[in-house]
Amino acid sequence: MEKFIREETEDTPEIIFDPESGIFKISKISVPENALDFYRPVLDWIKQYAEEPNVQTQFDFDLEYVNTASSKQVIQVILLLQKVAEKGDVRVRWFYESIDEDMKALGARYKKLVSVPFELIEIDE
Amino acid sequence: MAQESGQNLFEIAYPLFQRIHDNDFEYVYRGFFDHSITKKILFLADTNIAKVTNQSQATLQKRIYYIMVEGLQNITHHQEEIANDKDFDKFPGIFAIQKNGGRYYISTGNIVANDKIESLKSKLDVINSLTPDELKKFHREILSNGNISDKGGAGLGLIEMSRKSGNKLLYSFEKLDEEFTYFYLQTLIPTDASYGTPDGNSHHPSLESVKALHRQMNTDNILLYFNGFFNQENLLSLLAIIKSRMNSMPLTTIKISNVMVEMLQNIIKHGHKSDATGGAGISGVFFLGQMGNETILTSGNIIQDAAKDVITERLEFVNGMTKDELSDYYDDILLDFDTADAKKTGLGFSDLRIKSDRPLKYKFLPVGDNEQFYLLQTSVKTKK
Numbered sequence: 091m092e093k094f095i096r097e098e099t100e101d102t103p104e105i106i107f108d109p110e111s112g113i114f115k116i117s118k119i120s121v122p123e124n125a126l127d128f129y130r131p132v133l134d135w136i137k138q139y140a141e142e143p144n145v146q147t148q149f150d151f152d153l154e155y156v157n158t159a160s161s162k163q164v165i166q167v168i169l170l171l172q173k174v175a176e177k178g179d180v181r182v183r184w185f186y187e188s189i190d191e192d193m194k195a196l197g198a199r200y201k202k203l204v205s206v207p208f209e210l211i212e213i214d215e
Numbered sequence: 216m217a218q219e220s221g222q223n224l225f226e227i228a229y230p231l232f233q234r235i236h237d238n239d240f241e242y243v244y245r246g247f248f249d250h251s252i253t254k255k256i257l258f259l260a261d262t263n264i265a266k267v268t269n270q271s272q273a274t275l276q277k278r279i280y281y282i283m284v285e286g287l288q289n290i291t292h293h294q295e296e297i298a299n300d301k302d303f304d305k306f307p308g309i310f311a312i313q314k315n316g317g318r319y320y321i322s323t324g325n326i327v328a329n330d331k332i333e334s335l336k337s338k339l340d341v342i343n344s345l346t347p348d349e350l351k352k353f354h355r356e357i358l359s360n361g362n363i364s365d366k367g368g369a370g371l372g373l374i375e376m377s378r379k380s381g382n383k384l385l386y387s388f389e390k391l392d393e394e395f396t397y398f399y400l401q402t403l404i405p406t407d408a409s410y411g412t413p414d415g416n417s418h419h420p421s422l423e424s425v426k427a428l429h430r431q432m433n434t435d436n437i438l439l440y441f442n443g444f445f446n447q448e449n450l451l452s453l454l455a456i457i458k459s460r461m462n463s464m465p466l467t468t469i470k471i472s473n474v475m476v477e478m479l480q481n482i483i484k485h486g487h488k489s490d491a492t493g494g495a496g497i498s499g500v501f502f503l504g505q506m507g508n509e510t511i512l513t514s515g516n517i518i519q520d521a522a523k524d525v526i527t528e529r530l531e532f533v534n535g536m537t538k539d540e541l542s543d544y545y546d547d548i549l550l551d552f553d554t555a556d557a558k559k560t561g562l563g564f565s566d567l568r569i570k571s572d573r574p575l576k577y578k579f580l581p582v583g584d585n586e587q588f589y590l591l592q593t594s595v596k597t598k599k
Contacts, residue, residue, distance in 0.1 A: 100451045121476050123447045123483065155469075157476050158562040165549050189466045192473055192570060203546060 091142070094135045102128055103153060107135060109144055116167070117152040120160040129163035136170040143178040147171075152185040156196060165200060172206050182208045221511050221592060223435055224502055225578050228515040229588050231442055232500045238267045240443025241313040244456065245432045247303055248294060248310070248325075251459040253287045259452035260312045263443065267314065268406075275406060278379045279319055282402050283312065285372045285379075286323045289400065292372075293325050302326060306391055309429045313421075317410040322401040322425040329396050332388055338370040343383045350378055373400075380404045385422045399426055437504040444496030445486070445516070450479045457503065470595045471503070471510050474570050477563045478514050478591060486516040487586065505597070509572065513592045520585045526577070529561045534574040541565055572596045 091109050098104035098118045106115045122128045149171055156164065174180050182204075184197035194210065201208040235241060240263060244256055261280055268276050290308050297303070308325035327335065345353060354374050377384050385401040401422045432440060438460060441453065454472050461468040479501065486497030499516030518526070533541060545565050568575055576592040 101447060121450075121480075123480065155472060155476065157473075157480060158566045159480070161566075162549060162562065166552070190469050191466070192469060199542075199546065199549070203550065 091139060105132060112144060114147060114149040119155045120153055121155050121157040125159035125163045133166055133170060136167060140170060140173040143174045146179045147174055148181050150183045153193065161196060168200055168204050172204060175206050180206050182206055183211055185211050185213055188212050188214050221506060224513045225590050227431065228500050228513065228590055229580055232515055235442050239314045241311065243309055243311040243428060243440040245309045246307045246438050246460060248287065248290045248308060255455045255459055256310060257283055259456060262448055262452060279404055281379050282321050282376050282404060285376045286321050289372055290323050290325045293327055297328060302395065306395060311425050317406040319404040320401055320421050324397050324399045324429050326395040327398045329394060332396055335398065338373060339384055339386050342373055342377050350374060376402050385419050387422055401425060435504055436506060437502050439503040441501040445479055445482050445499050446496035464597060466598045467510065467595065470570060474512055474567060474593050474595055477567050478512060478593065481563050482514055482516045487518050508597045509594045510597055511592060511594050515588055515590045517586050518589045520587060523579050523587050529564050530575055530577050533564045533568040541569055567593055
């Protein structure tokens with residue numbers, strides 16, 4: 091399957107989905123005005139990936155800022171990973187900076203809402 | 216007292232909003248100035264000027280930029296002269312850019328030692344007494360004297376500001392105590408010659424209005440005042456300013472940034488679009504201030520009458536819930552994909568209420584034809 095790459099912009103995250111090297115990562119900032127449009131191709135890609143995923147998928151979130159419009163899209167990403175988990179092994183890692191209690195709280199919220207293995211990982215600045 | 220002060224912003228917001236028309240704006244930063252802040256202020260100002268100037272005004276835009284740089288460097292230069300940072304915390308300076316029709320005003324206000332006033336004043340008076348040709352000659356003389364090593368101590372920056380603007384420099388001194396005086400400097404840059412020049416009188420109304428604004432911001436401890444159009448670009452510039460301004464308090468910065476994004480995107484999405492701004496954004500005001508151990512964020516913008524009830528209902532709804540109830544509600548909306556648009560579900564308000572340390576304050580002022588001025592205030596506790 092083709093890689094999916096988006097470079098970070100001032101208000102949208104860096105995205106690397108590369109099944110060949112096994113890197114799946116959404117990072118940096120996600121505060122676009124129109125989160126729906128930004129995440130549509132992202133969700134489409136994962137949907138397709140869920141058809142024939144790698145044996146193991148480690149999916150990383152390492153986000154600094156997430157607006158509410160994006161938070162609603164991110165949960166969709168994670169729910170799609172549950173679909174991926176029907177055919178392969180999926181582990182989600184949610185990184186947050188030790189001082190960032192909001193990002194920790196958001197990760198904890200997602201963890202509670204989904205069934206896929208979901209690990210919160212604190213990183214020191 | 217703190218409570219009253221937040222309330223005070225609700226009183227002053229609309230008169231301030233009202234004085235800015237169509238494509239005009241005023242942005243004021245108050246506080247400490249360093250290289251990083253300066254860069255971000257320049258970026259914010261420049262993007263906004265670019266929005267309202269056209270290609271043929273590229274020279275104008277460059278001139279304004281240049282004068283802003285000189286003005287900001289002037290502030291940092293004065294700051295360096297006064298060794299004790301505590302004096303700046305006590306008497307914070309300001310930088311203001313205002314656009315009023317065909318006129319741009321760049322204003323600075325900062326403390327100087329009382330014994331510097333005379334030499335500063337005489338430099339300014341000399342510059343203001345010269346014709347453009349004489350100014351050019353004067354500029355060259357100073358350059359050839361090789362006297363520029365003392366950080367423009369010869370007044371090179373001031374000369375350049377006057378030359379680039381084609382105008383006299385307005386200035387004013389406000390004595391603070393036995394040691395310090397606020398030094399205000401204002402440059403008028405007309406978009407074309409028909410917009411005239413000030414006469415050099417130090418009680419010019421535009422300079423007086425900046426001084427009044429500075430007093431107001433000192434009283435209410437406002438760090439940032441933004442009055443103009445809101446769009447995603449401005450939001451990102453403001454975020455960068457806050458990040459620099461508060462880098463000593465990373466946790467608070469994150470909270471404030473999150474709250475600000477929700478507040479301003481709410482305005483951008485729902486504010487009443489006026490044709491006057493030509494699609495540049497939604498007109499509104501925004502203040503970031505501090506009261507005791509809280510950071511107070513206040514926004515004001517025009518909405519249609521019809522939106523008032525919906526907003527009230529949602530605000531009362533989130534204010535009426537405990538944090539646990541709100542958290543459960545938040546989970547529900549996250550998983551409710553029938554209403555895919557987060558903005559329609561009240562997710563933004565819920566998020567604001569969760570992150571803010573007290574109920575969301577709001578107020579509506581009826582302002583003419585089917586419109587309301589909608590004020591919203593949130594608060595974030597300062598943590599180090």
